[in-house]
Amino acid sequence: MKKNIEKLLIANRGVSAVRIIHTCRDRKIQATTVFSSADRLAHHVFSAESAVHIGEPPPAESYLNMENIIAAAKKSDVDAIHPGWGFLAENHVFAQMVKDEGFIWVGPSPEVIESMGNKVKAKKIAKDANVPTVPGLDHVTSPEDVKKWIKDEKIAFPILLKAAAGGGGKGMVKVEDEDSIDAAFAQVRSEGKKSFGNDEVMAEKYIKRGKHIEVQIIADEYCNIYHLFERECTIQRRNQKLIEEAPSSALDERLRVELFETAIRLMRKINYTSAGTVEFLFDLETKKFYFLEVNTRLQVEHGITELITGLDIVGLMLDVAVGKKLPFKQPDIKANRSAMEVRLNAEDPKTFNPSFGSITRCQLPQGPNMRVVPGVYEGADIPPYYDSLLMLLMTAGPDRTDAIKVMDHVLGRNIRIEGIKTIAPLLLSIIRHPLFISGDFSTSFIEENLEDLISTFKDASNEDEVLKIARYLSEISAQGPQAWM
Numbered sequence: 468m469k470k471n472i473e474k475l476l477i478a479n480r481g482v483s484a485v486r487i488i489h490t491c492r493d494r495k496i497q498a499t500t501v502f503s504s505a506d507r508l509a510h511h512v513f514s515a516e517s518a519v520h521i522g523e524p525p526p527a528e529s530y531l532n533m534e535n536i537i538a539a540a541k542k543s544d545v546d547a548i549h550p551g552w553g554f555l556a557e558n559h560v561f562a563q564m565v566k567d568e569g570f571i572w573v574g575p576s577p578e579v580i581e582s583m584g585n586k587v588k589a590k591k592i593a594k595d596a597n598v599p600t601v602p603g604l605d606h607v608t609s610p611e612d613v614k615k616w617i618k619d620e621k622i623a624f625p626i627l628l629k630a631a632a633g634g635g636g637k638g639m640v641k642v643e644d645e646d647s648i649d650a651a652f653a654q655v656r657s658e659g660k661k662s663f664g665n666d667e668v669m670a671e672k673y674i675k676r677g678k679h680i681e682v683q684i685i686a687d688e689y690c691n692i693y694h695l696f697e698r699e700c701t702i703q704r705r706n707q708k709l710i711e712e713a714p715s716s717a718l719d720e721r722l723r724v725e726l727f728e729t730a731i732r733l734m735r736k737i738n739y740t741s742a743g744t745v746e747f748l749f750d751l752e753t754k755k756f757y758f759l760e761v762n763t764r765l766q767v768e769h770g771i772t773e774l775i776t777g778l779d780i781v782g783l784m785l786d787v788a789v790g791k792k793l794p795f796k797q798p799d800i801k802a803n804r805s806a807m808e809v810r811l812n813a814e815d816p817k818t819f820n821p822s823f824g825s826i827t828r829c830q831l832p833q834g835p836n837m838r839v840v841p842g843v844y845e846g847a848d849i850p851p852y853y854d855s856l857l858m859l860l861m862t863a864g865p866d867r868t869d870a871i872k873v874m875d876h877v878l879g880r881n882i883r884i885e886g887i888k889t890i891a892p893l894l895l896s897i898i899r900h901p902l903f904i905s906g907d908f909s910t911s912f913i914e915e916n917l918e919d920l921i922s923t924f925k926d927a928s929n930e931d932e933v934l935k936i937a938r939y940l941s942e943i944s945a946q947g948p949q950a951w952m
């Protein structure tokens with residue numbers, strides 16, 4: 468096995484690949500990316516030192532095609548493979564294949580990935596480690612199982628049916644009454660089968676007023692397992708995160724310490740190495756938190772943890788992957804900032820329908836306390852095959868109010884994207900909403916306030932442009948004829 472990384476293959480695209488390239492630059496590691504035919508002119512292709520074509524646009528033929536990715540790694544003679552997030556990042560078969568081919572795998576062991584990849588298995592391990600889990604039924608083989616559980620345990624609606632292998636908010640259906648159980652069960656089972664190749668179903672009580680709070684973990688091969696504080700990702704649509712912040716405004720110091728201890732206990736139990744996240748749902752009504760899942764990979768929102776701690780989590784993953792010891796102990800890690808991230812998706816801000824096409828203008832925000840991870844450039848095309856994430860916008864400040872203020876500058880006057888639709892107007896109206904500002908919101912915030920949020924949109928940038936031209940014209944005519952005219 469190689470023990471040094473001079474050249475790294477990033478088995479991913481877009482924002483995820485670009486983020487990892489940033490660390491490669493800092494460390495003078497040569498980055499190789501992969502691309503499908505649709506991505507031959509993509510930002511991640513130009514940002515890397517080299518790039519290898521791995522197949523046709525559908526993910527199964529390119530970014531999920533393990534053989535082609537391994538072939539690309541051999542062809543470019545890399546030392547290691549980083550999977551980024553999404554695609555093959557949580558695929559234990561791929562992780563094993565990377566190792567068997569003699570490359571360094573930048574991530575936790577295939578065994579750990581496998582054990583946490585199934586929500587039923589993961590929940591059982593969590594229970595065994597004395598980690599509180601959402602009350603539920605682990606093996607649902609028919610709608611009758613669910614009905615019996617509800618009756619026996621006197622469970623109140625709503626409940627949630629989940630595909631055991633689901634991810635990215637997919638394969639989850641909320642059930643409001645007994646009559647909807649049959650259809651929901653059929654839907655979850657078929658979604659699980661279709662998207663994740665697994666039709667196992669589980670049921671859980673639905674936490675109505677919950678905050679999504681997760682703990683970032685970093686661990687090396689020498690049983691050093693530390694937390695890098697928490698992130699709150701409560702602002703979601705369709706169970707997918709849109710805005711993340713650190714620290715969470717919902718925790719007091721006692722709960723925070725308990726959460727960190729619980730997360731570390733679980734990760735210790737499974738011998739975790741590399742970066743990973745333990746996700747919890749915090750019930751605002753009972754003030755209890757419940758284990759959701761472990762993400763055995765770099766997470767989209769890791770950057771806000773980097774902003775509050777000053778660490779480079781991708782860099783730490785590379786160190787751990789080559790067998791280095793973590794360069795700190797728990798008390799050395801300090802967080803003294805508030806940070807916030809929004810996911811700028813190429814979607815209609817009212818309907819969340821994906822938006823494709825050419826980006827005709829792309830003005831990135833600039834200023835103090837801002838960080839941008841772009842996945843695109845001006846002139847780039849957004850193909851319809853992949854995730855809608857265009858770029859990550861992060862801000863920081865001495866406290867939450869400051870981080871929100873900087874984000875307001877970013878979204879309100881700094882960023883300009885034209886040619887495609889983005890959810891920027893929605894993100895802006897969320898961060899200006901009194902409930903968001905006060906911290907009094909749950910995972911249903913967008914659903915509950917959508918009308919209100921949409922009503923604040925200023926319509927179409929076209930109108931802005933017309934106004935701007937009109938203003939110039941009036942200024943010029945007021946000044947009379949000029950020398951340059």
Ligand code: ADP
Pocket residue numbers: 552553554633634635636707708762765766767768854856
């Ligand atoms: P997080 O946002 O916390 O990092 P997510 O579960 O939202 O984790 O997933 C991260 C990214 O990976 C998202 O862009 C999501 O769309 C994508 N993703 C997650 N699971 C899958 C999957 N099974 N197939 C394709 N993309 C996925």
Ligand code: ADP
Pocket residue numbers: 601627633634635636637671672673674675677679703706707746748759760910
């Ligand atoms: P995924 O693998 O898709 O990320 P998770 O189990 O992490 O699935 O859940 C994603 C989101 O779905 C959570 O952040 C939360 O908003 C919602 N969710 C999951 N389980 C429950 C539950 N039992 N009650 C209420 N909301 C839930």
Ligand code: MG
Pocket residue numbers: 635746759760
């Ligand atoms: Mg999750």
